[in-house]
Amino acid sequence: MSLDRTDVEKIAHLARLNIAEQDIQEYAENLSNILDLVDQMQAVDTQDITPMAHPMDAIQRLRLDEVTEGNQRDHLQTVAPAVEAGLFQVPKVIE
């Protein structure tokens, strides 16, 4: 299976990746190679095998419903580029 330029552009858009025009061809080839490998693996008969949700053969442990984290706003917002009135500030999002 091979991807063309439009596929790469669409994936980049969905992932919000800014990619350079001259690199698109190379990405398309690399990604196509990965899909070829997947095609190769498709040959294995997995009919009676339940798909794994996780590579570890373990199940989720449950946490008790307790509030263990207090107000850490000042500390956590020291790494934020912009803060006002306790809110994280991001460039205007227009619906």
Place this chain on the structure above:
Amino acid sequence: MEWEAVIGLEIHAQLATKSKIFSGASTAFGAEPNTQACAVDLALPGTLPVFNGEALRMAVLFGLAIDAEIGYTSVFDRKNYFYPDLPKGYQTSQLFHPIVGTGYVDITLDDGTIKRVGVTRAHLEEDAGKSLHEEFPNMTGIDLNRAGTPLLEIVSEPDMRSAEEAVAYVKKIHAIVTNLGICDGNMAEGSFRCDCNVSVRYKGEEEFGNRTESKNINSFRFIEKAIKGEIIRQIDILEDGGHITQETRLYDANKDETRSMRSKEEANDYRYFPCPDLLPIVIDDDYVNQVRATLPELPDARKARFLEQYKLSDYDAMVLSAYRDLSHYFETVANTAGDAKLAANWVMGELSKLLNQNDTDIKDSPVSAEQLGGLLLRIKDNTITGKIAKQVFEAMWAGEGSADEVIESKGLKQVTDSGAIESMVDDVIAANQPQVDQYVNAEPDKRGKMIGFFMGKVMQASQGKANPGQVQGLLKQKLDALADG
């Protein structure tokens, strides 16, 4: 050709856990921005989610309440999209293996028929934060307190055919989750939200039309209005030869209309995959049975019991059984007063009126169920009339004491002294000669109605305290004596 609407609903119920679904931050509503958002909720590098067992229990309880298949192995998936109030860049949700599978609820339609509405699934996921667009000129403010609040998304089959059916379904789910105690049901605070998928087609057609999804609807009334408006909008477009675009629309309560928010065609690629940060949730029969043992009485069962045990009318039983706190209040009043019908009338009448007027929840009613029951006892033993009781109730509401205290301090005790009543009756008859003449000259079968005038006068003279039965008896006796004499 006749049009038919096809409606399916997605309900997001915030689960009433103390802490978030994947972190130990508080879920309490109304805190200062970002004071309840910890490193996990902010998706800081190196943090990992730890699943809250209480969210699991609540989801399973809901599944059992709607007779659904329970997912013995359920898996969290990542739903990828970009928005600033979703710091991870994906919402942790369940697509392929939800905790609750196919179930159903029964709704009662206006004509009394019962309709079964299928629930496709209900899955666990996390809520996003809130974006505040209005407060700052060129920036959007982000509050992540809500991020990570556990949600149960309840997805219905497209089984509903009118706005009324949709509202009946939403009310039913609302009653179930609040009765189970797994959601506070507060629609104004966003604890219980509804997205409506609506399409129209010619009646009898098999295929569905293109649908739109209306979001952001936060009251039962708005759900009904939004769906009705959307059905009309779609029919108008189709009848003009147009085409319905599959899109997300936002309901604007001020304008009572939906408007286009975003087209789904391009953006709807969420690239779901199993979340590698979380392991599969595996439960067994023991777990499910333990949860099943805690299932409380649900509205349908309670309604049936109210019909049987208290002989209520169908309507009264339905209203009084819908919510746990209301049901409990009613039963306490009924048992204290020993009269279910009277209790039903007062709880649905005077009490509900004052609760609504003061925007008060029944849990916070200033008049307790025991106190209201005590008031009704005084009506039943003829200490006060029903009319005076309303006055006493208002005084009790205002904190002036128990029924007995108010009756005593205001001197509202019913007058049953026959001498006192007789003199009032005599006064009224003497003061209203023209009406007495009319009565005397009327056909005997018309006289019954005419007594009402004299009743009113005597009750007025007694300030409502005279025993109405005694007054009526005396009036009839004396007026008939005049007529026959």
